[in-house]
Amino acid sequence: MTTVFVTDGQSRSALAVVRSLGRHGVRVVCGDSTRFATAFTSKHVDECTLYPDPNTRPAAFVGTLVDYLRDNDVDVLLPVGHESTRLVNRSRELLAEHTNVPVAGREEFDRFVRKDFVMSQAEKLDIPHPRTVFPESVDEACELVETLSFPVVVKLPSEAGSKGLQYVEEPAAFRETFLEVYRGGEMPIVQERIPSNGQGMGAAFLRWDGEIKARFAYRRLREFPPSGGPSTLRESIHDERLFEAGETLLDDVDWQGVAMVEFKNDPRTDTPKLLEVNPRFWGSLHLPYRCGVEFPWLLTQCALGEDPEPVTTYPTGVRCRFLLPGDVLNLLSRHDRAAVREFFPIREEGTYFDILDRSDPLPTLGRLAAIARYSVDYDMWRYAIVR
Numbered sequence: 603m604t605t606v607f608v609t610d611g612q613s614r615s616a617l618a619v620v621r622s623l624g625r626h627g628v629r630v631v632c633g634d635s636t637r638f639a640t641a642f643t644s645k646h647v648d649e650c651t652l653y654p655d656p657n658t659r660p661a662a663f664v665g666t667l668v669d670y671l672r673d674n675d676v677d678v679l680l681p682v683g684h685e686s687t688r689l690v691n692r693s694r695e696l697l698a699e700h701t702n703v704p705v706a707g708r709e710e711f712d713r714f715v716r717k718d719f720v721m722s723q724a725e726k727l728d729i730p731h732p733r734t735v736f737p738e739s740v741d742e743a744c745e746l747v748e749t750l751s752f753p754v755v756v757k758l759p760s761e762a763g764s765k766g767l768q769y770v771e772e773p774a775a776f777r778e779t780f781l782e783v784y785r786g787g788e789m790p791i792v793q794e795r796i797p798s799n800g801q802g803m804g805a806a807f808l809r810w811d812g813e814i815k816a817r818f819a820y821r822r823l824r825e826f827p828p829s830g831g832p833s834t835l836r837e838s839i840h841d842e843r844l845f846e847a848g849e850t851l852l853d854d855v856d857w858q859g860v861a862m863v864e865f866k867n868d869p870r871t872d873t874p875k876l877l878e879v880n881p882r883f884w885g886s887l888h889l890p891y892r893c894g895v896e897f898p899w900l901l902t903q904c905a906l907g908e909d910p911e912p913v914t915t916y917p918t919g920v921r922c923r924f925l926l927p928g929d930v931l932n933l934l935s936r937h938d939r940a941a942v943r944e945f946f947p948i949r950e951e952g953t954y955f956d957i958l959d960r961s962d963p964l965p966t967l968g969r970l971a972a973i974a975r976y977s978v979d980y981d982m983w984r985y986a987i988v989r
Contacts, residue, residue, distance in 0.1 A: 605629040610683035611639030618887035619898040643968035671700035687882040704905035714881040718759040731876040734793035805844035810904040818890040826932040834928035889922035921953040
């Protein structure tokens with residue numbers, strides 16, 4: 603029987619991974635730094651293990667993984683969270699002495715996670731993207747921003763998601779905001795902000811040995827926070843513009859593994875514009891799983907030297923909801939009747955959930971236990987609940 607080690611059991615995406623693998627008869631070992639990991643309660647997890655927090659003890663995390671893989675028979679290691687995936691990419695050769703590690707490697711991961719690299723590639727490959735400048739000093743930033751239209755976004759190039767990001771509505775506030783993001787560290791990039799009514803979109807891929815083995819597109823319907831964050835409701839779509847742009851980007855760097863390419867539709871031109879790349883499993887992984895595009899299982903097959911048939915077709919209009927606590931928090935944060943109308947009914951035909959699943963019910967209780975355990979600790983709330 604194939605055994606796969608899955609990291610970051612508290613995350614929604616890890617739960618999607620173990621469900622995908624489990625229903626194909628894979629023996630799943632799931633790890634995390636907290637005993638309250640949601641995926642630990644899944645019927646598809648055969649063994650749970652604790653390791654040091656990769657965010658605060660990276661060397662100990664890698665060392666514990668090496669020790670476990672050396673002492674146990676594991677066929678494939680699948681990292682899930684951002685920091686875990688970064689560390690596994692950086693230690694791929696060491697870990698690969700004990701198991702199959704289907705990641706691209708340190709250089710490729712570190713480049714793709716940088717927003718400045720992705721924007722430079724978009725410019726080189728003629729992929730639509732927000733106008734972006736790359737200042738080398740604060741004074742140069744204040745000069746270059748005059749070539750952009752406000753509002754603008756100030757971003758730290760190497761931070762994942764919305765970390766290290768600030769919006770600037772007027773030129774008068776730019777220098778102060780830029781300095782706040784910079785803080786004497788990494789030089790931010792600056793780009794024009796796509797209007798807030800533009801819809802977030804994503805295209806996910808599994809590329810292996812130069813071939814697209816799976817692809818999937820979706821649009822974001824709700825997020826938390828509403829100004830921009832993890833999607834709490836999303837819908838499967840088919841958009842060749844997203845596939846073409848994503849595949850062009852991945853082909854150019856000869857990417858190996860899974861990646862999700864994020865876009866935002868510019869309503870002024872009805873053009874999806876590239877924002878960033880997540881070179882790892884992503885938070886909305888349950889949606890393709892519900893649509894029959896099982897990235898974790900396909901990646902496992904590739905890692906084992908098999909050649910699965912590409913999966914490029916799937917039903918559109920399927921929705922998946924991050925109810926606990928994501929969509930509840932979206933509702934509470936908006937304070938308007940429209941939010942209430944959108945929230946109900948909770949269960950609709952063609953809508954699934956990231957965590958709730960009648961065939962695998964215990965993770966719902968596990969998530970509720972995490973909410974109760976960490977509700978008074980903001981840092982742990984962000985880590986253990988909102989992911």
